[in-house]
Amino acid sequence: MSSNATHYVAPVKAEQVVVDAVRLDEKKSNLWLDAWRDLRRRPLFWISVVMCAIIVVVALWPSLFTSVPPQGSGACFLSKSNAGPEPGHPLGFTRLGCDVWSRLVHGTSVSMAVGLMATAIGTLIGVIMGALAAFYGGFLDSLLSRVGDIFFTIPYIVAAIVVMTVVPRDLRNELVLAFAIGGFSWASTARIMRAEVLRVKQLDFVMASVSLGLSRFKTLVVHVLPNALAPVIVVATIGLGSAIVAEATLSFLGVGLGGVSWGADISQAQTSIRTSPMALFWPSLALTVTVLAFVTLGELLRDALDPKSRAQR
Amino acid sequence: MATYILRRIIQVIPVFIGATLLIYFMVFGMPGDPIAALFGDKQPPQAVIDQIRERYLLDQPFIVQYLNYLAGILRFDLGTTFTGQSVGEVLGRTFPVTLRLAVLSILIAFVLSIVIGATSAMLKGTVYDHFQLVVALIFIAVPIFVLAFMAQYFLAVQLGWFKPTVGGQNNWGDLWLPALVLGFSVYAASMRLTRSSMIESLGQDWVRTAYSKGLTRGRVIPVHVLRNSLIPMVTDTATNFGILMVGATVTEGIFNVPGVGNALYQAILRHETPTVVSFVTVFVVVYVLVNLLVDLLYGLLDPRIRYVK
Numbered sequence: 001m002s003s004n005a006t007h008y009v010a011p012v013k014a015e016q017v018v019v020d021a022v023r024l025d026e027k028k029s030n031l032w033l034d035a036w037r038d039l040r041r042r043p044l045f046w047i048s049v050v051m052c053a054i055i056v057v058v059a060l061w062p063s064l065f066t067s068v069p070p071q072g073s074g075a076c077f078l079s080k081s082n083a084g085p086e087p088g089h090p091l092g093f094t095r096l097g098c099d100v101w102s103r104l105v106h107g108t109s110v111s112m113a114v115g116l117m118a119t120a121i122g123t124l125i126g127v128i129m130g131a132l133a134a135f136y137g138g139f140l141d142s143l144l145s146r147v148g149d150i151f152f153t154i155p156y157i158v159a160a161i162v163v164m165t166v167v168p169r170d171l172r173n174e175l176v177l178a179f180a181i182g183g184f185s186w187a188s189t190a191r192i193m194r195a196e197v198l199r200v201k202q203l204d205f206v207m208a209s210v211s212l213g214l215s216r217f218k219t220l221v222v223h224v225l226p227n228a229l230a231p232v233i234v235v236a237t238i239g240l241g242s243a244i245v246a247e248a249t250l251s252f253l254g255v256g257l258g259g260v261s262w263g264a265d266i267s268q269a270q271t272s273i274r275t276s277p278m279a280l281f282w283p284s285l286a287l288t289v290t291v292l293a294f295v296t297l298g299e300l301l302r303d304a305l306d307p308k309s310r311a312q313r
Numbered sequence: 314m315a316t317y318i319l320r321r322i323i324q325v326i327p328v329f330i331g332a333t334l335l336i337y338f339m340v341f342g343m344p345g346d347p348i349a350a351l352f353g354d355k356q357p358p359q360a361v362i363d364q365i366r367e368r369y370l371l372d373q374p375f376i377v378q379y380l381n382y383l384a385g386i387l388r389f390d391l392g393t394t395f396t397g398q399s400v401g402e403v404l405g406r407t408f409p410v411t412l413r414l415a416v417l418s419i420l421i422a423f424v425l426s427i428v429i430g431a432t433s434a435m436l437k438g439t440v441y442d443h444f445q446l447v448v449a450l451i452f453i454a455v456p457i458f459v460l461a462f463m464a465q466y467f468l469a470v471q472l473g474w475f476k477p478t479v480g481g482q483n484n485w486g487d488l489w490l491p492a493l494v495l496g497f498s499v500y501a502a503s504m505r506l507t508r509s510s511m512i513e514s515l516g517q518d519w520v521r522t523a524y525s526k527g528l529t530r531g532r533v534i535p536v537h538v539l540r541n542s543l544i545p546m547v548t549d550t551a552t553n554f555g556i557l558m559v560g561a562t563v564t565e566g567i568f569n570v571p572g573v574g575n576a577l578y579q580a581i582l583r584h585e586t587p588t589v590v591s592f593v594t595v596f597v598v599v600y601v602l603v604n605l606l607v608d609l610l611y612g613l614l615d616p617r618i619r620y621v622k
Contacts, residue, residue: 153332153597159336161562162593241454248458252563253566253578254582263458288451288456292450292455295454296450
């Protein structure tokens with residue numbers, strides 16, 4: 001057997017086969033894209049989006065919708081107490097003679113400001129508590145979960161009532177009110193976040209990230225959190241509705257901010273429910289429509305993000 | 314079961330201590346002078362301040378104050394209202410009314426959610442189902458005081474079916490209107506729970522088995538499907554209880570029902586901080602107990618929960 005005998009190598013005839021080929025012509029698919037495809041076909045989604053957009057615009061630029069000031073001297077006339085609509089005042093007057101339409105428009109800003117801040121505070125605390133508890137586990141999990149249990153036990157409107165009764169009237173402002181609501185409503189967000197992070201941290205890409213040398217904390221922030229946020233976004237959207245109700249309830253009970261608020265207007269109008277029900281009706285309608293818009297949006301989002309509930313339609 | 318009960322009770326203790334500590338801290342540990350809050354705009358004489366300071370142990374360290382307050386709660390001594398009645402006494406008078414209201418409204422919510430939830434599940438995807446889901450969404454969104462005023466205006470003032478306010482007498486019959494309002498304010502979530510859990514049950518193998526062995530629809534639905542779908546409703550009732558307590562504060566105030574919620578409502582309106590705190594504490598204690606009870610019931614209904622360590 002000679003050593004220089006060349007051995008036969010068959011020519012490669014097969015075309016190069018690419019393993020894991022991605023068919024580029026296939027529609028891309030992920031959680032959010034699927035949800036979007038589902039949502040954009042639902043008329044109720046577009047109705048609630050438009051409603052929310054209108055509410056936000058009214059809240060940001062109330063002066064575009066009314067030129068009458070909602071309160072203060074020169075704006076309210078006791079002689080017009082509970083008077084009906086007249087030119088320039090399309091919805092009539094409140095018991096104290098202020099313009100109902102103007103108070104509705106300016107009340108939107110208060111509701112949205114408090115609602116958004118409260119939701120942001122509640123969501124932030126909930127996400128941090130839930131994510132840390134689930135990701136690090138062990139003692140930290142027990143501790144944070146028990147703290148969450150304590151906050152879960154106190155109905156948050158009741159807690160906010162206590163906070164607002166205690167805070168002196170001159171120190172009350174939108175931020176204090178938002179903290180009173182958001183500071184006690186985070187427990188359910190934390191529970192949902194914890195469950196979701198527990199699920200996500202089992203996934204392969206988390207292990208990959210850790211084994212590639214990324215620190216635990218960076219893995220949590222960069223890889224786990226973005227993939228665990230879907231249920232929290234749903235809860236926050238619905239929670240915005242609840243926070244707006246909470247603000248109105250507190251104002252209704254007289255422990256809100258005073259001044260312009262739908263809750264305060266409803267509370268003021270209740271004494272003349274028999275004689276002028278419309279003064280009660282308009283702020284009630286504004287409140288209900290606003291809450292309905294955000295709750296509907298949240299519910300549809302939940303439906304679209306959850307294949308299981310999609311199957312139940 | 315005994316171990317399960319014991320474990321649940323032990324778990325409640327830190328939650329109870331934490332919750333009362335939190336409420337206590339909110340009132341007496343926050344910036345702002347509780348005595349000044351007590352007197353509103355008026356400036357009390359120094360002697361009065363000193364006396365209150367001594368009586369409420371405000372000169373003692375925070376933890377001593379809290380322990381004293383906790384000892385009071387455990388002795389059922391919940392302090393006194395501004396008019397000098399003990400909070401315990403007020404509770405004794407108002408609690409039965411609220412209990413009656415709660416029982417009525419939970420009953421209403423329960424019947425509504427089962428009937429609507431079950432029919433919606435069976436008619437899944439039909440106009441009826443969609444209609445009920447939209448109605449449920451509206452009831453979830455409407456704030457309870459708006460619902461209360463609408464009911465008061467349309468059902469009582471316009472139609473005259475009910476008395477607009479309840480007032481002193483509080484027979485079961487008088488409580489129907491506030492109970493309806495409270496019932497409708499919580500039924501929606503339970504109804505959707507019944508619906509989805511029934512849809513899940515309807516697709517199970519044992520339902521097909523039941524049909525294939527010749528059982529009628531009238532027997533399969535209530536006995537095989539509905540009963541199995543009811544377990545999640547038990548936990549839901551506990552959640553409802555929390556909503557009902559907040560709802561009762563507003564609803565009892567609006568309909569003038571002489572219950573615990575109304576007492577709290579009046580205390581808030583009169584800025585009686587200590588009374589508010591006492592009632593809120595009672596709410597939290599009741600809520601913790603109801604949750605404990607429901608958890609125990611749940612363990613009884615579903616053996617799988619008992620044995621989870």
